[in-house]
Amino acid sequence: MTDSLEKRIDQAMAELKATEEAVARTERELRDASIGAVSSDRAVRVTVGAQGELSDLEFLDGKYRAMAPQELAASVLEAAQEARTRMGRHVMRAMAPFAESHPGVPELRGLEVDWEKLFGPDVLRDPDEGRGGRDGDARWRDALGEDGEE
Numbered sequence: 794m795t796d797s798l799e800k801r802i803d804q805a806m807a808e809l810k811a812t813e814e815a816v817a818r819t820e821r822e823l824r825d826a827s828i829g830a831v832s833s834d835r836a837v838r839v840t841v842g843a844q845g846e847l848s849d850l851e852f853l854d855g856k857y858r859a860m861a862p863q864e865l866a867a868s869v870l871e872a873a874q875e876a877r878t879r880m881g882r883h884v885m886r887a888m889a890p891f892a893e894s895h896p897g898v899p900e901l902r903g904l905e906v907d908w909e910k911l912f913g914p915d916v917l918r919d920p921d922e923g924r925g926g927r928d929g930d931a932r933w934r935d936a937l938g939e940d941g942e943e
Contacts, residue, residue: 835854
């Protein structure tokens with residue numbers, strides 16, 4: 794019985810060490826990660842880092858020159874939100890293996906993470922949801938005082 798217990802402890806320690814190394818590797822990779830998004834009107838491109846911080850903002854094709862300030866602001870905000878949502882999903886995928894329990898060592902449970910609390914509800918929404926229409930643009934048109942009628 795002692796051999797069995799020692800084997801389980803050794804296995805648990807090996808799993809723990811492997812997990813710690815994998816977490817450290819993933820943290821290093823995420824530290825340098827960045828993701829960009831372009832506004833739906835193709836006027837701006839925003840890039841964010843792993844914590845959602847804005848790291849780059851580009852005005853594309855001089856379109857900003859013909860835009861009202863509110864339109865430009867809405868484009869920047871739209872692209873920034875999309876980039877942050879994509880980054881949140883990227884972080885979730887990278888951290889998913891650590892949220893799972895270890896089959897060989899049931900005592901080592903996975904991390905419990907409230908992704909919605911960390912990244913907001915958009916990160917959990919299906920990225921293909923609502924792609925057929927312009928529903929995603931409605932809140933930006935609303936912010937501009939437009940009703941979306943063409």
